[in-house]
């Protein structure tokens with residue numbers, strides 16, 4: 001077993017999903033949850049086991065969504081969503097919900113590039129060039145600028161060195177600095193995955209809601225789940241555990257051993273629907 005039920009809500013969710021799959025919204029983060037973390041963010045690929053399980057779940061659950069900090073186009077491409085079975089109705093919310101793609105209709109809502117992100121870009125590029133540690137990568141996400149230290153000569157030192165510099169830039173341009181696993185992200189809106197999850201739940205009318213995530217950006221979604229539970233919904237927080245973010249485990253109803261564990265949980269969810 002590569003996942004564990006930490007609370008009773010884990011089993012309650014499986015029971016409720018089996019009882020009425022159409023009432024379920026299954027929302028999942030991409031990197032670190034559906035896709036193993038890799039050194040180069042461009043090499044990110046969906047876990048085969050997760051893709052197989054979602055092929056079974058995609059047609060049966062009420063709603064399946066990917067809620068990610070990445071852009072929609074990137075996740076569509078890296079996740080190969082259009083080639084896969086079971087993704088015909090998936091909704092992808094990119095950049096924390098600033099962008100959206102509906103597989104069923106093909107409709108795409110692009111994000112606007114805020115002026116302050118564009119204005120901050122040269123300063124961020126300069127900060128990376130000036131960093132004493134080589135190999136830090138800038139990812140331009142449109143509404144956000146991701147500064148990746150994972151592939152640098154010393155990821156932790158680069159992170160520590162860049163954090164105060166980027167904090168200054170963020171303040172100067174009225175941007176938010178979002179810390180993550182070897183990534184510092186400057187972004188314009190205060191839109192969170194929690195906002196996106198709440199909006200999806202009210203749009204779909206789902207009453208049984210699970211969210212899978214692995215990183216700090218997923219915390220607002222887990223907070224939203226607790227609010228929904230207090231309001232009477234059946235909810236389940238699935239944490240893709242990692243040594244890099246051990247405190248995320250505190251959020252878990254289901255604690256999975258990284259993307260392998262998430263894939264196993266998805267498989268067990270699909271099996272629960274057959275019982």
Ligand SMILES: [Mg+2]
Pocket residue numbers: 029030031032033213214215
């Ligand atoms: Mg993640």
